Amino acid sequence: MQNKITIIGAGAAGLFCAGLLGQKGYDVTVIDNGKKLGRKILMSGGGKCNFTNLNVESTHYISENRHFCKSALKRFTQWDFIQLVNQYNIAYHEKDHGQLFCDNSAQDIVDMLAQECQKGQVKFMLNTQLEDVEAEQQGFKLSTSQGFVHTDKLIVATGGQSMPALGMTAIGYKIAEKFSIPVVPVKAGLVPFTLHKPLLEVLSTLSGIAVPVEVSNERISFKENLLFTHRGLSGPAILQISSYWQAGEAITINLLPDVSFEGDFQLLLENNRNQSIKNCLAQILPKRLIDALMQLNLIADLTVKQLTPTQQQVLYQTLTRWMVTPNGTEGYRTAEVTLGGVSCEALSSKTMEAKNHLNLYFIGEVVDVAGWLGGYNFQWAWSSAFACAQTFD
Structure with a gap:
């Protein structure tokens, strides 16, 4: 033997x-x-x-x-x-x-x-x-x-x-x-994303904020937390999708994974018609995140009642289909696998x-x-x- x-x-x-x-x-x-x-x-x-x-x-x-x-x-x-x-x-x-x-x-x-x-x-x-x-x-x-x-x-x-x-x-x-x-x-694999400089300059101000999201590409999606860092995006949802990400590919981030347009979202807008969009959304998203999305010109500085029905849908689409193209990953230094x-x-x-x-x-x-x-x-x-x-x- x-x-x-x-x-x-x-x-x-x-x-x-x-x-x-x-x-x-x-x-x-x-x-x-x-x-x-x-x-x-x-x-x-x-x-x-x-x-x-x-x-x-x-x-x-x-x-x-x-x-x-x-x-x-x-x-x-x-x-x-x-x-x-x-x-x-x-x-x-x-x-x-x-x-x-x-x-x-x-x-x-x-x-x-x-x-x-x-x-x-x-x-x-x-x-x-x-x-x-x-x-x-x-x-x-x-x-x-x-x-x-x-x-x-x-x-x-x-x-x-x-x-x-x-x-x-x-x-x-x-x-x-x-x-x-x-x-x-x-x-x-299982690694945080880095971001291109213009986007990073805005989102790095959110470092430490975590939000529940659904992140997807054309092949798979993961519903977990996203964490903003001073280098880019991390958290379980990002780590999971990173293993299925190809260089140059955009990912889709749904910031309202449990909020439907016909029910919860329209009700939120209806109940807060006289508020600014910013203050209305602050009831369901971190205020600093809304500020960043406004800085990126993704959310208008308007009151809720100024939105037409079509603009309400566009706002919902913006929050549920936020397209981000990572610059790359942090590589083996922080990869878990x-x-x-x-x-x-x-x-x-x-x-x-x-x-x-x-x-x-x-x-x-x-x-x-x-x-x-x-x-x-x-x-x-x-x-x-x-x-x-x-x-x-």
Whole structure:
């Protein structure tokens, strides 16, 4: 039996897989360039770690092969991970859209994974740079800053390129390319938008204001909060749509997602006929946002009673179909996930093993599977790690 397994990356997927394999009796070593375990886990969810979601479907994932994630997600579900969390008595709570967060700290999840690794006597080489990987007759030879490591099986769990300040690099893609495994071009996902200067000069004055919206493009829409920042647009709705955004494309922002024209909006205007449009709308939108829309010449400085029925409809359309063309995104620096990655076509969906190279596996974010905001990327990490570990039974 081949016993020695090396995992590159001490993040969510790498740690979970290491614990599972160690407890099966394998000799497992985890190599990571950082000083401590689970750096991205600790940063996630505002330090509370949105570790999974109560509603996980393959439709919550983006990939060139949209069916690839189904097998792993089915074999290790959100309920399986919740069961493990419960075993460790980690307190958690549900937020909007089925998102589960730790009550105390993301450290609880890292400690749980570390204890699972401890049970399996997993060894760690932290603060260690991986410099090269070569195939040998029996496995692989890794060149690291701590010397050579020989291993029978290699599992790449290096994550993507998002949040480079945490030490994230492109090493996982380089390993794939070295073994002729195709990589789908990568870009930042779940990331705030930047704005062109004229629009930014107006909207940056709204920094810190959040409003419920529905944001859409021609392919998808998301109904959540939008947050104005001093750099552009953020908040859950923007992060979600960013993963489906193409450069140069406009997005449509509905500032009144729960207000119908025939009912609520017309009633609002009728009840405030003698007020200015600005003061009337201030009952349903932040006053500073209305000021900004007036500055952009999207709202006229008139009283409500001066509006004709057609102008009332135009005003409603302005507020529900506000077209904004982002300048770009903030990039990997603030992105929560990397879109693209190791091509699913080159991997087995059952084992995560490379089809063209035995004993080489890719799990987690390094693979071309990116989830929505809301715990889906962590669930992919757990599920893909489990699928890989089951291969070794």
